[in-house]
């Protein structure tokens with residue numbers, strides 16, 4: 484379980500995040516939506532201790548993520564390309580992560596096999612540096628890397644952005660299968676209301692740093708969001 488408690492982030496006078504409370508149970512597929520600048524990435528970055536909150540805290544299994552390290556072995560994330568080692572090829576990068584996660588070659592092969600359809604023969608064995616991959620393929624590498632070692636919790640910032648239409652469908656299918664198979668908690672931010680409502684059990688709408696909707700009724704999510712965004 485992840486808890487966000489009275490979390491505030493301020494840059495000078497500007498309060499960019501102000502979340503009173505949020506509890507995300509294990510196994511939930513949690514969607515985060517909001518206009519540009521609403522605070523979605525900032526929230527994820529604080530939850531991953533990449534940015535420090537001005538006040539408040541985030542707890543995973545009851546431990547403050549800014550003060551403990553144990554949670555790091557249970558969490559995978561892909562927020563942006565800065566999280567990758569772009570001077571490596573995809574194969575070299577996966578091999579580096581295999582060693583870090585202490586997986587066998589066979590386990591790594593099994594992991595990558597799950598992404599075969601999504602990779603579409605563009606990534607593994609291609610000898611291309613990550614820095615030279617297309618934006619969509621780079622995203623696929625990041626998502627596959629985030630999920631190495633079967634983390635309990637996976638954070639994905641705009642995972643559908645830059646993916647071609649068939650890859651978007653494959654990724655949705657993959658997340659739904661993974662959720663079913665392993666009870667992974669997914670936290671997904673997205674501007675794609677159709678995709679996020681299709682895969683998520685719950686959608687939180689952020690506006691100017693505040694939660695203004697917490698939607699948990701699957702049938703009404705899309706309609707409520709379309710009304711809010713005027714789409």
Ligand SMILES: Nc1ncnc2c1ncn2[C@@H]1O[C@H](COP(=O)(O)OP(=O)(O)OP(=O)(O)O)[C@@H](O)[C@H]1O
Pocket residue numbers: 494499517518519520521522523524525526
């Ligand atoms: N280092 C920083 N210094 C000052 N302001 C910042 C900094 N980082 C983020 N912000 C501000 O915080 C606010 C929230 O930004 P954030 O990137 O979290 O929004 P977002 O919801 O992810 O937006 P988008 O949908 O455009 O990706 C914005 O107003 C942004 O300008």
